[in-house]
Amino acid sequence: MDVSRRQTLALAGAGAVATLVARAGIASAATGSADDPYEPLLARAAQQLTGGAFDPKDPDFATALTALDTQASGWWQRIDTSVGRKALWADLSPASDPSVFGGSYSRLRTLATAWATPGTSLTGQAAVRDGILDALRFLHTVGYNASRSETGNWWFWEIGSPRALMDICVLLRADLPAEDRDAYVKTVARFVPDADRRTNYPSLAETGANRADKAVILALRGLLAGDPGALVLARDGLSDVRDNGKNSLFQYVTSGDGFYRDGSFVQHSDVAYTGTYGSVLLNGAGQLIALLGGSDWAVTGPSANVLYEAVERSFGPFLFDGLMMDAVRGRAISRESARDHNDGASAVSYILQLADTAPQAYADRWRAAAKGWILRNTETPYKELIGIPALARAKALLEDPAVRPADRLTGHFVFADMDRVVHRRASWACTLSLSSKRIAAYEMGNGENLHGWYTGDGMTYLYDGDDLDAFGDAFWPTVDAYRLPGTTVDTRTRADLGTGGGTDTFRPKNAVAGGAVLDARFGAAAMELIADGSTLRAKKAWFFLDNAVVALGAGITASDGRTIETVVENRNLHAEGAHRLIVDGHRQPMELGWSAELGDARWAHLEGTGGYVFPSGGPLRALREERTGTWRSLSTGGSTTPVSRRYATLWFDHGPSPDSASYAYVLLPGSTETATLAWSRSLPARVLANDAAVQAVASPRLGLLAAHFWAAGSVDGLSSDGPGTVLVCRRDEGISVAVADPGRTATTLTVRLPFPVSKVVSADDTVSVTPGLRPVLTVRVGGSRGHTHLARLL
Known part of the structure; x- marks a missing residue:
């Protein structure tokens, strides 16, 4: 349906907003005939940004509308319109810097979206429109224009800035002078001539999410310029027609970036990145399929099946009640504004967007899964995390009685091509983050993920349906980064990672990382630990049963004179947590700062999490503490505001320079104290070797x-x-x-x-x-x- 018509239906009697819609309709008629192939698609692109028709008085939209209005109004109140200005905002200066004009375009897009969306304080205001147009001219003059050469981070020139700029032009197209539009289109054509190559590094082919992003930019540029050639490049960029499909997004890869048949997704050559770059790819490709659908440039053919299959094969196992597991979010774990809930909500939104154009058999299953994800997450409601376009889809889904919410996914999943393992049961899930000479232990850079040292050394994430905030509630800035659950570590002091520009990864030297899955129900996994900057070596294995995970370690050896530890648990108890810890039937002290060596402990139970069994006994160490940190300690762009959380930690102390030390423990997620005791006595799973x-x-x-x-x-x-x-x-x-x-x-x-x-x-x-x-x-x-x-x- 035409966007102007849908907006008119929603905005009847809305005064200034109705005037805005009417003007957009006049502009459509002025820009082409009734057979104009571009304006209907531009209207569709605008709808993708604003959500199309909705009632601003509908309380379901109140949170999203308020969030948009608050942010946009804040930018509008602080924008600098003075003569001789060096930047649009004081904290983004000088405007000639690529990261600065990149951030400036992003803020202007927020302003333009609020101006074009019904129900905000900026909707349809002439002053806001004129201010945005003036700001665009300023940035074009001093920052982003076709005469400049790329400096700094390529992404701002080739993806971040052009995408935001084209979005703004789409939203303001009825009021955007042709001279300005042509100048901006020319600039984008200079830096994004196609989706196939890195403009400042022409021998580098674009892959994965970057290719998808560039294809969308090409399409928007083609629509604004009335350039069918650009639209052909956009469509063909998804399948990489130029290089005979070598970097197609619609194929399974066997190395490098892209989707693998086992469900893995890799970006940056060696990073498990389903939850961020994979999600961006899903969004870009899905948006382009929807944008060009039914036109002369529609994305057609069975090749898109790879994308459709990825929803359940690649994304489903890592979405737990709508949150995206941190094991596949890379350096995004250090971003204050991008919790597991946020990235999960984005992925769910992109899946629902793709469902609009996917074959019905796929779409029906996705909508049922999405409904379950949304309804089960009451701690961080999906509706509070998304914008208006995604909310409109979700509202329709939740109000559709024909869609029954799917239960939680269960099963065992081995992602051999990205060194990840996921074990899912009806009320919990356990995920392993492994690494090898093929897959990075971590990615850092651009001032992000400064403490990611051990996130790929067998970190074990335990997700519980009764506590969905274990990792999303300020876990990363407050947890002891030397004691991540599941890891065996050398306690040496580490320096911050990735404080400079650009990104990099660390791949260890071990070959073994992964395992096998039986009957989609049971699994075993192993990782040889060859520690970074240490003589520490260990053989680690995990065995996944119906209600238990058995973790074994052997050959733990080091010669550096430092203490080696294996962390059983380091659970986030949140700001006021006072969860009971029982060890061998004895309740342990509750005061913060308590620690103890528990000797020959045989079992433990942590309230709200579950049980732990130690078949070989201790020596087990325990600690209850409150930790304070800042997001700035993890990311140079993070807040300096201190945050505090309480933790219960269990670990094995192998002492300094151990020689062939070992450990054995069993995780019993969700188990009661009584059931844990019974398990420790009967040992229904025995360690044979x-x-x-x-x-x-x-x-x-x-x-x-x-x-x-x-x-x-x-x-x-x-x-x-x-x-x-x-x-x-x-x-x-x-x-x-x-x-x-x-x-x-x-x-x-x-x-x-x-x-x-x-x-x-x-x-x-x-x-x-x-x-x-x-x-x-x-x-x-x-x-x-x-x-x-x-x-x-x-």
């Missing part, structure tokens, strides 16, 4: 035997002739076997099972089975990039 050769767990009740072999060996009758991860589940209905080579070093693995097999029901084409009393599986793991190979037997 925990040394530098093999780490293994058995659960007789589940019929499960799982092992990671660091070398050829055997345990409980299960053997492997080389390094690899093996899970075997033997039940009445048959036998399931999963094998993976997370180190990617072998060509084949030969696995012998401890019980007879009479028949092969099914097997991957990489698996050969010799049945018998001691059956043998020969698994061709070479070239499989750490993925799981399956067989089902009788």
